[in-house]
Amino acid sequence: MISLLQRFEQQTLAESGQKLHQFAAELYPICRSITGDGIRRTLAMIGDRIPLQISEVATGTAVFDWTVPKEWNIRDAYIKDSAGRRVVDFRENNLHVLNYSTPIHATLSLSKLKEHLFTLPEHPDRIPYRTSYYSPKWGFCLTHKQMLALDEDGYEVCIDTTVEDGYLTYGESYLPGQSSEEVLFSVHSCHPSLANDNLSGLTVATSLARLLADIDRRYSYRFLFIPGTIGAITWLAQNTEASKRVRHGLVLTCVGDAGGFHYKRSRRGDAEIDRAAAHVLRHCEEPAEVLDFSPYGYDERQYCSPGFNLPVGCLMRSVWGTFSEYHTSADNLDFIQPDSLAKSLRACVAIVNVLEDNRRYVNQSPYCEPQLGKRNLYRTTGGDSIGTEINARLWVLNLSDGGHSLLDIAERSNIPFFIISEAARILCEAGLLSPSLND
Template sequence: MDIPKKTEATMSDDRATASILFDDLWPIMRSITGDGVRETHEILSKIVPMESFEIPSGTEVFDWTVPQEWRFRDAYVIDPNGRKILDAKENTLHLVNYSAPFEGIVPLEELQRHLYSMPDRPGAIPYVTSYYKQRWGFCLPEDMRRSLPQGDYKVVVDTVLFDGSMTVSEIVLPGASEREVFFSTYTCHTAMANNELSGPITSILLARRLARRKDRRYTYRFVFLAETIGAIAYLHKTGAQLKENMHAGYVVTCTGLPEKFTYQKSRDGDTAADIAAQHALATLDAAYDVRDFQPAGSDERQYCSPGFNLPMGSLMRGPYHIYPEYHTSDDNLDLLSVDALVGCVDAYEAICDTLERNRRYETLNPHCEPFLSKHDLYPSVDAATQRQRIQAMLWILNQSDSTNDLIAISRRSGIDLELLSEQAHLLEQGGLLQCLD
């Protein structure tokens, strides 16, 4: 098992890559379908190659239907004084995402029926979508909305809705086992730093670290898709395979704020994903909270639906719905911390390390402890470091009755999982343990 130590060079490389990706991805008009999604995936694929596939518009996926593809060309308003305002090329949040095409002259009273703002956050532009009902609209700060002069406004919404497809991309890093550790992230929000870009950037940096490993126990699968409809369509296509092969999974979102970690459990709450995440977090020098599953969150709603009930948790820094800038123009690059994001990559990698090391064993000498010297496992010199090794071996031999895994032994003994894993491997090589996983 090849689990390399993190270095400052690795983290510096991640910081530099993350900063470049934020700058490159920020201006792109993204939605649940369209060229913006494909461009986003192409940029991410330069870090770790991805395979993409298309799901045609009109495809029925459980109770849903993949919508028509949306293409953005231009959108703006000309006010009565001839000034161009609400220019979606300057700020993609100005246009209601998935707006139907429209061009015409409308009075302010009519325009107001197509405007969206936030009275409780008057300086921010809200994020508004209309995927499943055709309408057009613009978003703006409440302060600006109140100052619009009376008169006629020219409205241009140059968009196209057509029978196309929805893009999904994957990275699969094969391991010794077909059992998978699964990561899902979404690429459908425009101009959102924490609620959008932090997830795919964290995922691609983690994938790059894992791709560099020579000896992976598990297969690692990363999927980049549209939130909700993308996850539903992906489950429609691959749900049976995921149910058969998934060992642990995580929805990667909202990882970029300089706040303590929040781990959200899976629907069952005690899966391999939950146990590994909480064990890994307890070993980090960082504050964290653990909260129960919520059926009104992100794509865990789909992965943990009763028909699938996959072992999917989520590790975040600044969870959705909670931070005040959520789904507004204030969720921008100034709000985000690259260091916090790289710290979340570190935490996810620590979870992967925990999953890789954790195994169940059964002792092959259950009647009294074995004579370790006979098996060349007892040190000839009594030293503190050697005593730690012996303590680890004795705990493993005593607790390995096919029911306890190494995490359970670590919790009970207080011995680090890494040391237990090393000693279990030696005991297995010495013919005293049988690995059951």
């Protein structure tokens, strides 16, 4: 059986990064929202790469404390000056429209118009990204420079949208494994032309699902491509039973920028996914920080609500809200790096490897050290130092009392999990180790 890590390493990091970035570039122009054709088109493109089951949930469906909203679609939007020139044009950048804007077609004075404009004075060249899903409003987002250039005039504003009964759409890719216990990967897919948040997550998750499709899997895997908040709530409301099978989970967001990794722990704080992610990041040779859980953030908010309390963490590079490009037009295709995307995928692969291989073993020769030398598992000339491989064997033998998992051993020894795991494989072959029956 070929391992996930080997599958990943069959292509170079550079190749992998290029593919990820290219897919992001294809997805970038689409005007997505939490409902509507933008998300449908996005899911179709993901479905070209991995098996994807699409769900459509009707407007008005009650999902816990929420209700599936009307479906939003947009054809065009602009502000024209009295000379008929489009001074703000949706066709140039879909961030120009307040996402979920109600339709309007009217002529307004500059001062009336300004009540519906959003800008970023501190970043005068960037268009902000703003939404109003649940309170009906119309508005435009534009650069502060654009707004300053508007003279007193009568402006024709047109937002050609519909907000009508329809559906909320999401996709899921399910890969069955030996166990019905699931590993959940969840990415939001509702953001329009924003690259790090969250095309990066969409592309990395899609590639990870492709890699996983071809290996023997201990766990079953579920990839959710859903609109933020309402999508996770809808899935949890309609799949409450399935959610109980989630043994480990990860929300992916902002995994494409040049910053170091951040892993936000699950509400539980010490779940296996928390320890696996922290371990992988500690050994990933990039700057990495582990953050405590907090209830604000992405869809871990829903998975970690007290009624569910699922072991779901969140992997990021730069943390949303902390970089100035966040939720602006500067979060574009230049802001995400092929190399960063590829290394984020590699980190996911390494985390999955830990989850798949993390088992308990029992030392079959627990009284004193077994004689590794006679099995050619030790150095031959005494007096010299031993290397990490042999040291890993000693750690695995010493702690494999049925109570310690390989991840426990990797943590306590501060040796990368994949070396500990390889030591366990070799010791099993030598008959010195057996899987614990209670695992």
